[in-house]
Amino acid sequence: xxxxxxxxxxxxxxxxxxxxxxxxxxxxxxxxxxxxxxxxxxxxxxxxxxxxxxxxxxxxxxxxxxxxxxxxxxxxxxxxxxxxxxxxxxxxxxxxxxxxxxxxxxxxxxxxxxxxxxxxxxxxxxxxxxxxxxxxxxxxxxxxxxxxxxxxxxxxxxxxxxxxxxxxxxx
Numbered sequence: 001x002x003x004x005x006x007x008x009x010x011x012x013x014x015x016x017x018x019x020x021x022x023x024x025x026x027x028x029x030x031x032x033x034x035x036x037x038x039x040x041x042x043x044x045x046x047x048x049x050x051x052x053x054x055x056x057x058x059x060x061x062x063x064x065x066x067x068x069x070x071x072x073x074x075x076x077x078x079x080x081x082x083x084x085x086x087x088x089x090x091x092x093x094x095x096x097x098x099x100x101x102x103x104x105x106x107x108x109x110x111x112x113x114x115x116x117x118x119x120x121x122x123x124x125x126x127x128x129x130x131x132x133x134x135x136x137x138x139x140x141x142x143x144x145x146x147x148x149x150x151x152x153x154x155x156x157x158x159x160x161x162x163x164x165x166x167x168x169x170x171x
């Protein structure tokens with residue numbers, strides 16, 4: 001293999017096949033059968049996919065820290081940040097409920113993490129042993145100045161972390 005590009009393609013393909021086999025072959029396995037790191041990555045990718053499907057929005061996904069549900073503590077895991085205009089079909093009702101519903105039946109609500117206000121919502125969802133904390137804020141028509149070309153916006157920070165004992169952190 002004298003061509004460096006071809007050698008890279010073969011090596012990349014070999015890594016992909018080995019990684020694929022280690023994760024259950026075709027990737028169709030889900031839940032607790034996935035390797036530990038993959039469960040966190042899968043949950044974050046699903047959250048990002050839901051927000052990427054919204055029109056005119058922007059989504060960023062990375063490993064990092066995020067604010068805990070209560071207090072000033074920071075949690076570590078995967079963070080998805082999403083933001084965009086608050087206009088049909090993205091409404092306050094959509095951000096409060098339909099976003100969670102669109103993740104599917106593998107996700108379960110955490111009843112101890114739920115708060116709604118006039119300018120935002122916070123809720124927790126479990127996917128296996130991964131808890132994702134959704135914090136979505138928005139400004140209303142009153143908070144935007146159309147004379148400056150502003151329109152209502154939403155900003156979401158969704159932090160996900162593995163909690164093997166499936167206990168909600170209290171700080």
